[in-house]
Amino acid sequence: MVVRDVLGPDAFTSFTFAFVEKQPPYDVRIMQLKDSDIDLGERQAMRGLAILAECIERGEWPGFDGHDQHISYIEMPAWASTRISTQLNAEAGRYTKAEAEREAAVEPWHMSAIHQDDVEDDPVSSRIRMDTARIEALEAENAELRNIADHAQRFKDAVSNCISDTYFSMNSDLATTDAILHVSLYEYFKARRAREGGNADG
DSSP: OHHHHHHOTTTTTSOEEEEEOSSTTOOEEEEEOOHHHHHHHHHHHHHHHHHHHHHHHHTOOSSTTOOOTTOOOOOOOHHHHHHHHHHHHHHHHTOOHHHHHHHHHHHHHHHHHHOTTTOTTOHHHHHHHHHHHHHHHHHHHHHHHHHHHHHHHHHHHHHHHHHHHHHHHHOTTTOOTTOOOOOOHHHHHHHHHHHHTOOTTO
């Protein structure tokens, strides 16, 4: 997987973020949360749960008409944002060859995701074109089958009407306005042969 190659084997067991610019030069930056950042998030989450429990118990909520100044919104303190920026700048100064290789590995994946039509010999776009062609072929085949079934139904109706008319003309006592009879081809040819003076099995 591209994500595993870029972020390493612990990509799904740690909190790692990949930032990619949407415009050239499509710069890539990888940021991984430290244990201290995770601890801060856990403390904020615990404080949020405590406030939620207090709101439920007292029936008073923050915001407009909350009527309680003790309950307030939780926001990231300014020093936390500054510390994150400082850490990012420090990490940028320790740019290693391995990180450069990771960014080089993610660049083709990013370009193929944005410009599928402009990337030649791209396996993803090639597979999409193959699937699209297969779907179009199946739709054309289904349309042809529906057309054949429609013509077959018309032929079946014409044969049924012919058989019914012939059978009813020879059995006028069975022919009622509401009668619906299903006659086999053998009976049709038997009646036809009998009318012509021949054998039905002949």
